[in-house]
Amino acid sequence: MHRREGYPAIWPEAPEDWVAPEREIAAWVALAANGRLLGHVGLHRVAPGHAGWAEWCAAADCPPERLGELARLFVSPAARHTGLGTLLLETATADARRRGLTAVLTVGGDNRAAILFYAHRGWRPVGRLDTAAPPLLFYVGPPGPAPPPRRGSRIVPSAPALHLTDPA
Numbered sequence: 001m002h003r004r005e006g007y008p009a010i011w012p013e014a015p016e017d018w019v020a021p022e023r024e025i026a027a028w029v030a031l032a033a034n035g036r037l038l039g040h041v042g043l044h045r046v047a048p049g050h051a052g053w054a055e056w057c058a059a060a061d062c063p064p065e066r067l068g069e070l071a072r073l074f075v076s077p078a079a080r081h082t083g084l085g086t087l088l089l090e091t092a093t094a095d096a097r098r099r100g101l102t103a104v105l106t107v108g109g110d111n112r113a114a115i116l117f118y119a120h121r122g123w124r125p126v127g128r129l130d131t132a133a134p135p136l137l138f139y140v141g142p143p144g145p146a147p148p149p150r151r152g153s154r155i156v157p158s159a160p161a162l163h164l165t166d167p168a
């Protein structure tokens with residue numbers, strides 16, 4: 001994914017720490033029936049000073065302790081466009097809400113597919129950091145329950161061969 005699509009933009013020195021940093025609150029993986037990993041999303045704490053924290057706090061009108069950052073969302077290229085990314089996004093967003101956290105996230109300004117993906121799901125841009133390379137765009141999640149699929153959408157909430165496992 002990194003080589004083909006530039007995600008993550010900079011390959012981490014310690015990939016395990018990147019996927020599951022200390023500030024992780026929860027994480028979910030999507031597994032095929034044969035156990036193969038198809039996708040992942042994490043929910044992370046936000047500390048003051050973290051890129052985007054001031055923009056998120058201003059937009060959500062809350063302190064950083066009340067933010068939950070969705071991060072490390074990715075789906076294996078072969079499993080895309082089946083609704084899995086949406087399912088992971090909604091699972092983590094709903095969990096953040098249950099914890100009383102406002103869901104936020106960061107996306108690289110050059111990640112056009114992800115920018116459209118979030119925009120179609122009611123996420124709104126609230127700020128950007130242009131000095132980063134690529135620039136970083138900061139988003140806040142939709143306030144209520146996830147919006148219903150758009151008319152004509154082909155989103156499949158869950159496919160029979162897939163299931164979500166919460167390792168926590």
Ligand SMILES: CC(C)(COP(=O)(O)OP(=O)(O)OC[C@H]1O[C@@H](n2cnc3c(N)ncnc32)[C@H](O)[C@@H]1OP(=O)(O)O)[C@@H](O)C(=O)NCCC(=O)NCCS
Nearest residue numbers: 007073074075080081082083084085086114120154155156
């Ligand atoms: C962004 C990403 C997670 C989306 O994952 P995904 O599994 O393809 O997401 P979905 O299948 O839920 O939705 C993708 C599109 O496929 C469409 N789709 C969903 N189910 C479908 C189906 N059964 N048939 C055809 N199309 C379908 C959706 O409508 C959606 O298009 P839309 O945004 O215009 O509505 C994935 O592209 C990815 O891993 N990208 C690389 C990593 C990355 O950039 N992560 C984000 C970092 S911020």
